[in-house]
Amino acid sequence: MDKETINSNCENRQCPVETTLNIISGKWKGIILYRLLGGKMRFNELKRLMANVTHRSLTLQLRELEQAGVVNRTVYAEVPPRVEYGLTELGLSMEPIIKAMYDWGLDYQQNTSV
Numbered sequence: 001m002d003k004e005t006i007n008s009n010c011e012n013r014q015c016p017v018e019t020t021l022n023i024i025s026g027k028w029k030g031i032i033l034y035r036l037l038g039g040k041m042r043f044n045e046l047k048r049l050m051a052n053v054t055h056r057s058l059t060l061q062l063r064e065l066e067q068a069g070v071v072n073r074t075v076y077a078e079v080p081p082r083v084e085y086g087l088t089e090l091g092l093s094m095e096p097i098i099k100a101m102y103d104w105g106l107d108y109q110q111n112t113s114v
Contacts, residue, residue: 020097023068028053028061033091034098036071040086070094 010016024030028050035041035049047058062085065071070091076082087094 023065023070024094024097026061026064028057029065030098030101032058032061032065033070033087033094034102036085036087036091037095037098040074040084042082042084046085065091 010018024033031050031053032046035046043058043062046062047053047055050058062071062073066073069088072086072088072091074084074086076084
């Protein structure tokens with residue numbers, strides 16, 4: 001993309017990159033989306049895969065992703081209650097973005113002493 005295109009795409013409106021970042025920004029949102037690319041998961045499954053996230057942070061980030069229409073929360077009427085999280089069609093459309101972030105991060109790890 002050339003400089004003119006980049007600048008003209010963001011004139012007189014919110015930049016599309018800013019829109020995307022508003023949805024996926026948050027310490028854990030990218031990881032949540034990455035984990036959910038593998039299919040639906042329960043809260044504790046996600047929590048186990050993300051050892052450093054607090055219960056509250058995971059809850060808030062999932063709620064924000066649900067409000068953005070990227071994650072779907074399904075509550076099953078059983079005892080005890082069962083809740084699963086999965087990506088919506090909109091969330092699945094973010095797969096190339098998440099995969100590009102994964103690939104970039106892997107390359108960065110391999111080429112630096114992280």
